[in-house]
Amino acid sequence: MDRPDLYVVARILERLWRENGPMVKTRLQVAARVNYDVFSKYLTWLLEKGLVSLENSPEGREMVAITDKGMESYKKLVQWINEVIHDKMPGR
Amino acid sequence: MKHENARKAVLILATVLVVLVILFGYGALLIYSDHPDEPNFVLRPGLLYLSYFGLVALFLVSISLSYELTTVDANPKTALADLAHRLRVSRYRVKEDSKGLKVQVTSSTAIRIIAKETRGRTVIGYKLDQTPSGWTALIILLFMFYLAIVTVVLTIYAIWVVQRFAQNAVLPRVVGVKRTAEEGPSDVIKSTLVDGLSEGYRLASEAYEAQYSNYQDGILAVMTGGLFVWFLSFMSFFVLIRGHSLYEDVEGSLVASIIVTLLFSLLPMVYLTRKVKIKALEFRSWSDKLLARLQQETGVEPPKEDQTSAFELLAKASKETPKWMKVMRRAGLFTDPWTWFAIFMLAYVAFQLILAGIATWYSNNLILQATLFAGGIVAAFCCFLLYRRWITKAREEETTTITNWEARLRTVREKMQRHLEEL
Numbered sequence: 001m002d003r004p005d006l007y008v009v010a011r012i013l014e015r016l017w018r019e020n021g022p023m024v025k026t027r028l029q030v031a032a033r034v035n036y037d038v039f040s041k042y043l044t045w046l047l048e049k050g051l052v053s054l055e056n057s058p059e060g061r062e063m064v065a066i067t068d069k070g071m072e073s074y075k076k077l078v079q080w081i082n083e084v085i086h087d088k089m090p091g092r
Numbered sequence: 093m094k095h096e097n098a099r100k101a102v103l104i105l106a107t108v109l110v111v112l113v114i115l116f117g118y119g120a121l122l123i124y125s126d127h128p129d130e131p132n133f134v135l136r137p138g139l140l141y142l143s144y145f146g147l148v149a150l151f152l153v154s155i156s157l158s159y160e161l162t163t164v165d166a167n168p169k170t171a172l173a174d175l176a177h178r179l180r181v182s183r184y185r186v187k188e189d190s191k192g193l194k195v196q197v198t199s200s201t202a203i204r205i206i207a208k209e210t211r212g213r214t215v216i217g218y219k220l221d222q223t224p225s226g227w228t229a230l231i232i233l234l235f236m237f238y239l240a241i242v243t244v245v246l247t248i249y250a251i252w253v254v255q256r257f258a259q260n261a262v263l264p265r266v267v268g269v270k271r272t273a274e275e276g277p278s279d280v281i282k283s284t285l286v287d288g289l290s291e292g293y294r295l296a297s298e299a300y301e302a303q304y305s306n307y308q309d310g311i312l313a314v315m316t317g318g319l320f321v322w323f324l325s326f327m328s329f330f331v332l333i334r335g336h337s338l339y340e341d342v343e344g345s346l347v348a349s350i351i352v353t354l355l356f357s358l359l360p361m362v363y364l365t366r367k368v369k370i371k372a373l374e375f376r377s378w379s380d381k382l383l384a385r386l387q388q389e390t391g392v393e394p395p396k397e398d399q400t401s402a403f404e405l406l407a408k409a410s411k412e413t414p415k416w417m418k419v420m421r422r423a424g425l426f427t428d429p430w431t432w433f434a435i436f437m438l439a440y441v442a443f444q445l446i447l448a449g450i451a452t453w454y455s456n457n458l459i460l461q462a463t464l465f466a467g468g469i470v471a472a473f474c475c476f477l478l479y480r481r482w483i484t485k486a487r488e489e490e491t492t493t494i495t496n497w498e499a500r501l502r503t504v505r506e507k508m509q510r511h512l513e514e515l
Contacts, residue, residue, distance in 0.1 A: 006508050010403040017281060018394065030397050049515040071277045076511060078281050080504050081406045082288035085295075085413070086188070
């Protein structure tokens with residue numbers, strides 16, 4: 001994926017941040033608001049970039065969790081948009 | 093106790109107000125009654141006007157007094173930033189600017205919170221402020237001579253409200269809470285989202301209020317114009333069609349003039365309802381969306397699974413912001429009531445002086461007439477200059493703000509995209 005949609009990435013990262021722990025893929029797909037194929041592509045991309053990680057639940061279901069890098073990335077996005085809203089030029 | 097200062101101020105201001113009201117009432121009584129004990133005709137209006145200017149002075153003193161609330165260890169900038177965040181978490185509408193914080197307390201009253209460094213400690217203080225609609229109402233009341241008393245009563249009451257707000261809402265949030273700088277990434281995300289949503293909500297709400305004020309002003313203008321058109325058309329129909337007698341077929345002229353008035357008012361009313369009001373409702377819908385999200389972020393109930401992300405909502409809101417700012421800049425009376433007060437005052441003075449000049453037409457006092465006319469023309473010219481300065485400045489600010497905003501949006505969008513690509 002060359003140019004991921006910012007909103008979809010933000011939706012996935014925000015949902016994982018809010019969950020405060022690993023969550024089932026299907027629930028995450030609902031939050032991403034895209035079909036399963038597109039969601040799978042985004043998940044692969046996020047895994048490649050190290051923004052999320054996969055874990056197995058005790059019931060053997062595949063769960064997705066946000067990594068520290070993912071958290072840091074989402075924090076940056078939120079801070080930048082917050083600066084724009086506050087009438088400031090976004091910093092580094 | 094520091095908070096006693098504001099209470100004492102309220103007491104002193106109220107006492108002065110009572111004295112001025114008595115003088116004002118006595119002055120009015122002297123003018124409107126034939127008082128045999130007071131032959132000096134200069135003293136009668138003099139007392140009234142003196143007490144009126146006393147009321148104006150009391151109003152100015154009331155709005156300029158500031159009160160100390162508490163002292164903190166943090167520097168002024170950090171103290172205010174932390175306080176702003178805590179107030180936003182509690183869903184207060186907070187505006188940060190170079191003078192400090194402005195927090196809306198009621199629909200008309202606001203509090204200005206200031207912080208300054210004194211002897212190594214930061215002193216947090218506050219003073220009375222008003223929302224744009226609050227300022228507009230106070231200025232209009234002050235302008236209406238006899239209602240100046242109401243202005244001062246409302247101002248003193250507003251100090252009381254602000255003092256209670258400072259004690260009950262501001263003070264507990266100034267001290268004893270963990271600072272933003274000490275939070276982890278997850279907490280920073282939360283507090284940043286709350287700050288962004290709160291600011292977005294404030295901007296959207298202010299844009300809605302400004303646009304709705306435009307709509308109401310428009311309705312008022314159409315009604316005034318309609319009344320004028322009705323009068324003119326009624327007189328025209330009466331004189332041109334029915335002759336000069338007021339007793340001939342009043343009904344016919346009345347119906348015809350009402351039809352003309354309705355035709356005249358129809359297009360502007362359709363424009364106001366279909367364009368101006370719809371735009372106001374659009375801003376209202378943004379304000380509601382942002383508030384609902386802010387409530388979710390600061391409340392117990394989390395957002396729903398398939399709901400738009402807070403980031404997405406903020407990103408979309410930031411695209412709308414130039415529209416909101418444009419409306420706020422254009423709503424003159426609403427956003428800059430002091431300049432408009434001066435414009436109205438000058439227009440009123442010009443009108444009165446020229447009217448007095450006309451009234452003294454047959455007095456054969458050329459110097460008096462020339463002075464009155466010259467004064468009227470100077471006041472009218474100053475009024476025009478002030479208006480032109482305001483409109484030029486407003487247009488320049490509007491262009492600069494929107495250009496900067498769009499540049500910022502482009503920059504942040506590119507930055508975010510690059511950030512994702514370079515990960």
